Amino acid sequence: MKINYKINKQKHKITFCPDNQGLKIKKKKKSYMLLSKDLKKNYPGQKILIVFDKKINKKIVKYMVHDLKISFPHIYTIILNGSKVNKNEKTFFKLIDLLLKKNFTKKSILISCGGGVIGDICGLVSALYLRGLPHFHVPTTMTAIIDSCIGGKTAINYKRVINSIGTYYHSENVYISKNIVKLIPEREYLSGIPEIIKCGLIDKNITLKMLENKDKFLRRDYEFVFKIIKNTLKTKIKFFKDDVYENNERLKLNFGHTFAHAIEMALEDGKSSDVIRHGEAVGLGILCEIYYANRKNNIYRLVEKILKSYNLPINLKNFVRKKKLRLIFNKIYKNIFLDKKKLKKFPRYICLNKIGDSKVIEMKNYSLIRETLSKVLQ
Numbered sequence: 001m002k003i004n005y006k007i008n009k010q011k012h013k014i015t016f017c018p019d020n021q022g023l024k025i026k027k028k029k030k031s032y033m034l035l036s037k038d039l040k041k042n043y044p045g046q047k048i049l050i051v052f053d054k055k056i057n058k059k060i061v062k063y064m065v066h067d068l069k070i071s072f073p074h075i076y077t078i079i080l081n082g083s084k085v086n087k088n089e090k091t092f093f094k095l096i097d098l099l100l101k102k103n104f105t106k107k108s109i110l111i112s113c114g115g116g117v118i119g120d121i122c123g124l125v126s127a128l129y130l131r132g133l134p135h136f137h138v139p140t141t142m143t144a145i146i147d148s149c150i151g152g153k154t155a156i157n158y159k160r161v162i163n164s165i166g167t168y169y170h171s172e173n174v175y176i177s178k179n180i181v182k183l184i185p186e187r188e189y190l191s192g193i194p195e196i197i198k199c200g201l202i203d204k205n206i207t208l209k210m211l212e213n214k215d216k217f218l219r220r221d222y223e224f225v226f227k228i229i230k231n232t233l234k235t236k237i238k239f240f241k242d243d244v245y246e247n248n249e250r251l252k253l254n255f256g257h258t259f260a261h262a263i264e265m266a267l268e269d270g271k272s273s274d275v276i277r278h279g280e281a282v283g284l285g286i287l288c289e290i291y292y293a294n295r296k297n298n299i300y301r302l303v304e305k306i307l308k309s310y311n312l313p314i315n316l317k318n319f320v321r322k323k324k325l326r327l328i329f330n331k332i333y334k335n336i337f338l339d340k341k342k343l344k345k346f347p348r349y350i351c352l353n354k355i356g357d358s359k360v361i362e363m364k365n366y367s368l369i370r371e372t373l374s375k376v377l378q
Contacts, residue, residue, distance in 0.1 A: 007241060013173045014233060017175055019178045036068050038173060039109060047105075047109070048072050048075050048110075050065065050075065050078075051095065051112050052079045053082035053115055053118045055082060056114060056183075057183045060180060061079075065077060080118060083117065083273050085273065085274070092125060096129060107134070114141075115148075116139075116147075116278060120154055121154075123137075123153075137175070139176065142190070143277070143278055146195045147232075162264065162340075163261075191279030191280055199235040204356030206231060208302075214309055236253060251341065255289065255352065258339050258350075260284065260286075265335045267316075269331065283312050289352070299352060325377075333373065346362035346363055
């Protein structure tokens with residue numbers, strides 16, 4: 001099963017891989033992965049660098065390397081820490097140095113196998129090394145599968161500001177694997193739900209209703225989960241395909257992110273590892289943006305109910321001690337004004353009038369921002 005779409009007349013694909021062979025390495029000298037077959041057809045004999053997130057299951061690493069080596073003699077691998085604190089210029093130049101050292105050309109291939117951080121960094125490296133390398137992405141977290149694997153946003157963080165250095169560069173193909181979905185750790189798997197909620201709210205698609213079937217989602221029923229993934233990705237494509245550079249409709253895909261990024265920066269300031277998952281922060285950000293626009297209305301209560309049912313956070317109680325909340329709220333408040341969507345003096349957010357009806361608005365009521373933090377996150 002595939003989703004085909006075009007960006008500026010260039011063809012791109014999302015390939016859903018049933019992986020009926022499993023992750024067991026076969027003795028036969030035959031490639032089973034669709035990724036290997038596609039590369040053999042379109043880029044025969046080219047050098048390949050595979051960037052793995054160190055958190056992914058080692059079975060995936062061994063299987064991918066073995067399968068690709070059957071057709072490609074020059075395979076290089078590197079394992080990186082995919083935590084948000086490593087989404088920086090140091091990691092970026094580490095990859096650039098490796099590509100230069102191994103004499104990669106414009107026809108050589110970069111494959112990212114990891115979550116959103118690995119995908120973002122590798123996308124930026126692919127965009128800038130020799131002005132463009134073919135990039136293929138194998139997302140391994142639910143948030144990456146549901147959201148960041150497509151859209152072409154590539155970036156690193158600089159001086160604490162999220163995604164402050166980046167560009168737009170689309171992967172040629174994204175491979176979403178049944179085996180990988182099965183192996184995602186529980187917290188990472190559930191963290192993808194807020195991005196599903198986001199698309200269900202801005203587009204009024206069927207995914208919100210589907211999330212009510214908690215049993216099938218938690219069991220990772222293949223047909224059911226892949227239907228949710230497919231619908232969510234189609235919604236995202238609908239919003240960005242004619243607005244690649246975020247001038248109009250695509251901005252609505254940032255629903256929840258003005259607060260979410262501010263929360264992430266505040267909680268992880270000076271930390272050496274991720275405190276909150278991006279998807280968890282997006283869930284809190286969605287609640288905050290609904291409250292800022294319309295207080296605790298029926299949509300707020302619907303989102304809160306879904307988050308609760310999947311044991312996702314609806315406040316900061318599990319992340320911050322009560323006596324430190326005021327300090328964290330002050331940091332979040334300041335971070336909101338660093339948001340990249342800001343054009344002039346005021347930060348912007350996505351105002352959801354009703355399900356399927358949203359618009360981008362400036363946040364001019366500063367006291368309401370503070371009230372939102374207190375009423376939602378405390």
